[in-house]
Amino acid sequence: MSEILLKVSNLVKTYPGLHPVQALRGVSFEVSKGEIFGLLGPNGAGKTTTVGIATTRVIPTSGDITVDSVDVIKNPQEAKMLMGVVTQFNTLDRSLNVKENLYFHCKYFGYSSKMAKQRSDELLELFQLTDKSKAKPIALSGGLAQRVQLARAIAHYPKILFLDEPTAGLDPQSRLALWQVVKILKSQGVTIILTTHYMEEADSLCDRLAIVDHGKILQLDTPQNLKSSLGATTFLDLKFVDNVEDKISKIETIDEVTEVEKLTDRYRVFVTDPKSITLVIEAAVSMGLKDLSIIEPTLETVFIKLTGRELRD
Ligand SMILES: Nc1ncnc2c1ncn2[C@@H]1O[C@H](COP(=O)(O)OP(=O)(O)O)[C@@H](O)[C@H]1O
Numbered sequence: 001m002s003e004i005l006l007k008v009s010n011l012v013k014t015y016p017g018l019h020p021v022q023a024l025r026g027v028s029f030e031v032s033k034g035e036i037f038g039l040l041g042p043n044g045a046g047k048t049t050t051v052g053i054a055t056t057r058v059i060p061t062s063g064d065i066t067v068d069s070v071d072v073i074k075n076p077q078e079a080k081m082l083m084g085v086v087t088q089f090n091t092l093d094r095s096l097n098v099k100e101n102l103y104f105h106c107k108y109f110g111y112s113s114k115m116a117k118q119r120s121d122e123l124l125e126l127f128q129l130t131d132k133s134k135a136k137p138i139a140l141s142g143g144l145a146q147r148v149q150l151a152r153a154i155a156h157y158p159k160i161l162f163l164d165e166p167t168a169g170l171d172p173q174s175r176l177a178l179w180q181v182v183k184i185l186k187s188q189g190v191t192i193i194l195t196t197h198y199m200e201e202a203d204s205l206c207d208r209l210a211i212v213d214h215g216k217i218l219q220l221d222t223p224q225n226l227k228s229s230l231g232a233t234t235f236l237d238l239k240f241v242d243n244v245e246d247k248i249s250k251i252e253t254i255d256e257v258t259e260v261e262k263l264t265d266r267y268r269v270f271v272t273d274p275k276s277i278t279l280v281i282e283a284a285v286s287m288g289l290k291d292l293s294i295i296e297p298t299l300e301t302v303f304i305k306l307t308g309r310e311l312r313d
Pocket residue numbers: 015021022023041042043044045046047048049050
């Protein structure tokens with residue numbers, strides 16, 4: 001049996017106010033030691049709120065959460081020692097340089113001055129930041145700042161690391177570099193909870209993930225199982241010149257077509273055998289085809305299937 005490191009049970013969070021916001025409506029999941037677990041969902045889904053509760057920053061309305069069997073709500077101080085956090089926004093201390101940011105974090109977590117200095121040097125090396133050690137956060141690119149935040153987050157050897165949208169707003173190259181670091185941390189046995197609205201990120205990094213929307217988990221599985229749950233190997237997105245509502249059954253009845261879904265401006269055809277693609281296209285052309293795209297199942301298609309909406313803003 002794998003060891004459960006994070007246990008989230010029925011979390012509910014309503015932000016009070018004139019117009020209360022139900023950010024979480026009963027979220028439950030468990031994360032095993034060594035796993036990279038993802039929360040994938042659009043803006044406003046409740047990802048940051050979940051991470052906020054797990055990291056003691058937000059008090060839930062109800063529900064339970066434990067990290068390594070420590071009750072996060074009852075024993076926040078003890079729980080904090082077990083975790084590292086990289087928040088969505090840069091929280092580096094602007095008045096300190098890169099090395100000092102690492103050093104004072106270590107001190108905060110109880111290191112002696114000597115040990116804190118040693119650990120800071122080690123982290124600078126590990127994250128290839130040595131030549132930036134004297135730089136102030138303001139002078140760093142987004143990618144570098146994220147790397148420093150990550151170095152700081154793992155400085156005290158947390159058992160579990162929370163990364164809230166770690167690559168949001170980064171250029172593709174910095175994003176790939178950060179993925180590399182995340183993979184290295186995983187190989188060292190760190191358990192990671194990652195939130196993202198990038199499906200490629202969730203797909204390439206996560207062992208398992210929960211698709212979240214409006215404060216609820218819609219589906220939870222490995223990326224591979226989520227994609228195969230669609231029951232199709234290929235999708236054809238078809239746009240027509242005219243309204244084809246009365247003719248679409250022509251496509252629905254083709255062998256190996258398991259489903260035809262009507263989206264806002266197009267039809268999505270689920271095909272289980274690529275050989276049927278030509279048949280679908282022939283039928284579509286005879287109905288006045290305007291535009292066609294052939295897509296492989298992705299987590300985006302899973303999200304659309306679950307919500308009828310696209311993941312992107
Ligand atoms: N401090 C807050 N006060 C009021 N509403 C909030 C607060 N933080 C988040 N919300 C709302 O809660 C919902 C979930 O937000 P959030 O957890 O930040 O989602 P995500 O990280 O997935 O974008 C959103 O509707 C958001 O506007």
